[in-house]
Amino acid sequence: MAEAHDMLFRTLADPTRRALFERLCREGEKTVGALTAQAGVSQPVVSKHLSLLKQAGLVRDRHEGRQTHYSAQLGALAPLVDWTGRMTRFWETRFDELENLLRRMDQ
Template sequence: MSEHKQLRDVFDAIADPTRRQLIRLLAETDDIPLHELTTQFNMGRTAVSKHLSILKEAGLVMDRKVGRETRFKLNPSPLREVQDWLSFYNKFWTANLLSLGFLLEEEDK
């Protein structure tokens, strides 16, 4: 987790498609100002700021002031929790699909 205290569940934060798109945009850039992020969406600056606040509460986004501008950066560390959760199900489906494959092969014989 980042140096900031996580106030929101990571899964809650990534549940919204707009926030997932913000995460992708932040992953593709090093440091981006709010006005540039806002141009990527069909919503106002306030709505984008609200989504960024939720991501920040989950520890996924860090911000810093540069003059009058606020710049945002992705902190991918909390996504490790999502990856760990998904890896269990990846193993589950892999094992079950292998079993299904063996079963279907046996039926064909």
């Protein structure tokens, strides 16, 4: 029953993890070392977060010698965009119904 947006919300809820993803979106592919240098947390913590981001489909990894390059997988945000869209549409639908009701009462 776990929908795709569930894991996305949980994964992006942590500020450190979200900051890593944001940086990959802004600056493109980066190694773990480069990410760690500015993350403000230890390298193992960065690796752990990247692993969770990968599980959520938000990043890809590419191995090259002893370094691992991570990059954002932007398509992974789609379920989140869909979800917000659905919520907005529900609200608008109910709003339209209310509008119609008021129009009918006005006649």
